[in-house]
Amino acid sequence: MRDAVLNMLLDNLGNFVSGEDISRQLGITRAAVWKYIRLLQNQGYVIESSTKKGYCLRQVPDILDEALLFRGLNTSLLGKNVEIYSSIGSTNARAKELALNGAPEGTVVIADEQVQGRGRLGRSWVSPSGKGIWMSVILRPHLFPQQVPKITIVTAVAVANALKRSAQIEVGIKWPNDIVCGGKKLCGILTEVHAEPEVIHYAVVGIGLNVNLSLEDFPEDIKDLATSLRIEKGKEFHRVDIIKAILQEMEKGYLQKLNDDGFAELLEEYERRSVILGRxxxxxxxxxxxxxxxxxxxxxxxxxxxxxxxxxxxxxxxxxxxxxxxxxx
Missing domain, CATH: 2.30.30.100 (SH3 type barrels.)
Known part of the structure; x- marks a missing residue:
């Protein structure tokens, strides 16, 4: 019901909706409407109240809210099942646990903070609270284990296209799994699989994207190597909008271009965005x-x-x- 109230306010963003209309459409009391309005305000939504006019949503906070994520996602597979955590050890670790226990393909694990974030080769990944996109996607691809790098290529191109759409920024791809901007690392991709010689039981694709980090958020040893959307564009972003764009672009590549016929085109795009080819x-x-x-x-x-x-x-x-x-x- 909280999500239903929020969606009514979002449908009328910047305009007043009477408490009576919300009450009637949702079949709840005016007192219940007020309870949910207070709940949303406490979660960071800026809602103006007027005795005569009702309620007006003025500002949407940058929070990982399922209602915001599902609104306009328009995917058929990725993101239909989602777990969101305020803090977690590692989204990849949780996604692997879920996949092993039969979680459906397309399940997504997202965290506001990771305390044991990991990158390739066992490196740690800085994942502060409220500053980035730390998420993992469960896939069950019909590929041979030796074809797993295709999944990383699909994801890298998807992230690049999603960032162009949602953040109006052009990025490059550094083989095998980094998204770069201005010569610095903006995003890392970690693909892990559970497989036998001839079959992949599941793949977990972890994406760590620095969104609203400032220079001070990075440890000294990586300050010269890492960047964020905020640093590059000089403004903050709503992470949910970027997550939706990534899932949409990733699904498109995964469902339409992972096969032999479409992958050549995808590989060409990967090469065009490469920051190392010819160097x-x-x-x-x-x-x-x-x-x-x-x-x-x-x-x-x-x-x-x-x-x-x-x-x-x-x-x-x-x-x-x-x-x-x-x-x-």
Whole structure:
């Protein structure tokens, strides 16, 4: 009922709705309407009250509210089942737990804060409360395990397109899983799978996007490497709007372009957004470090690297990191 009251106010954003109309349409008392209005105000919604006019929603807060998320989401798979937490260890860890217990494909886990956020190669991920998008999506793709990098490519392109739509910002993709802006990391993608040699039981795609972080929110050791939408655009954003755009773009890529016919087109877009193609990069792995020129990407998500001796080396994402010759990119 709280969501129903909120949706009536959202339908009339900036205009008054009488308490009598809300009461009649929802079949509740005027006293109950007032109770839900007070609840919404306590949650940060700016609602003006007038004895004669009723209630007017003046401002929507930046909170992770299911009612806001479902409003206008318009997806058929992703986001139909959602868990939202004020604080959690890791959204990926929770999503894997849900997937193992049979959660439907498209289930999304979102947190206002992660206290044990993780990136690739076991690195920690700074996930402060109320400042970013920390979410994980459960997928059950019809792919072979060796094709898992396709999911990361789909997600990276989806995030880039979603940010162009919802934040009016152009971003690049740094192989294998980073979204960058201004030469700094804006978003990371972590894809984890539970699979057997011939089948994927589930994949969990974690997305960590720095939205409203300021420079002071980043630890000293990554201040020169990381950025946020707020830093790049000079304003704050409503995270729910960006989450909806990401889920919509991700579903489009997942359902329409993950197959063999559509993936070539998706890979072309991934290449167009690449910030390393045609550039000399360093590959850092457990076996050491070497350099070469990034020439392209394979359909398996591999990087084709031209070494100094002329050989073309196929690099799998696995346990490697990529750096520019002089820094992060």
């Amino acid at each position: 000399r990069v360093r590959v850092i792995g457990v076996g050491g470090e070497f350099s070469g020129y990034a020439e392209g990407f394979g359909e398996d998500g591999s990087l084709m690297l031209r070494l100094d001796d002329g050989r073309l080396e196929r690099i799998l994402a696995g346990d490697v990191s990529i750096r520019g010759e002089r820094g992060y990119v």
